[in-house]
Amino acid sequence: MSLIHNNWDNLDLGCSVSNIFDDFIKDLNVAKRGNVRSRQFPALEIHETEKEYIVNAELPGLTKDQISVDVHDNILAISGEIKKDEKFQEGKTIIQERRYGSFSRSISLPPDVKTEEVTAKFENGVLEMKLPKSSPAGKKINIK
Numbered sequence: 078m079s080l081i082h083n084n085w086d087n088l089d090l091g092c093s094v095s096n097i098f099d100d101f102i103k104d105l106n107v108a109k110r111g112n113v114r115s116r117q118f119p120a121l122e123i124h125e126t127e128k129e130y131i132v133n134a135e136l137p138g139l140t141k142d143q144i145s146v147d148v149h150d151n152i153l154a155i156s157g158e159i160k161k162d163e164k165f166q167e168g169k170t171i172i173q174e175r176r177y178g179s180f181s182r183s184i185s186l187p188p189d190v191k192t193e194e195v196t197a198k199f200e201n202g203v204l205e206m207k208l209p210k211s212s213p214a215g216k217k218i219n220i221k
Contacts, residue, residue, distance in 0.1 A: 118180050119155060119204070130190065130208040134182070137202040138175075144204060148192045155204065156181040 119134040134155055136144060144157040161177045186192070190208045197206045 117182060118176060119182055121182070121184070123184075127210075129210055130186075132184075132206045132208065134204040134206075135202065136199070136204055139202070141199040144199065146197050146204070146206060148186070148190075148195050151186045151188065151190070151192070152183050153186055153195075153206070153208070154181065154183040 119136050121135075122133040124131040124133075132153065136157070139157065139159065143159070144155065147154045147156075156179070158179045159175075159177050186208065189210045191211050192208075194209045195206060197204060199205075
């Protein structure tokens with residue numbers, strides 16, 4: 078997924094907002110490609126309705142206390158740490174396909190997200206975040 082590099086000095090605001098939204102759309106298109114599972118962790122699923130974006134992240138085997146979610150500068154960041162189970166200290170591991178250690182996943186958000194109203198819940202290994210959309214900016218002008 079793409080990250081935004083804050084080099085605002087060289088860009089005008091209109092161009093910046095457009096680039097942010099373009100990055101978000103690219104992120105959505107990457108997520109839509111085929112049925113191939115993402116190699117990035119956690120795997121994401123993003124759904125858009127008229128009123129909000131819903132982001133689901135697969136985090137099997139974790140508890141909500143092991144996960145951190147932040148929204149800053151129109152970036153949604155999911156991070157945490159998966160620790161190896163201590164009961165396997167003795168003997169040797171034959172196959173290890175599970176990941177251990179710190180993880181972080183960030184996606185850029187479109188400018189219409191009300192970042193102050195983002196909510197998250199964690200249930201059955203799936204983190205679901207709801208990102209409400211703001212009302213379209215603008216105003217109807219009456220002609221006299």
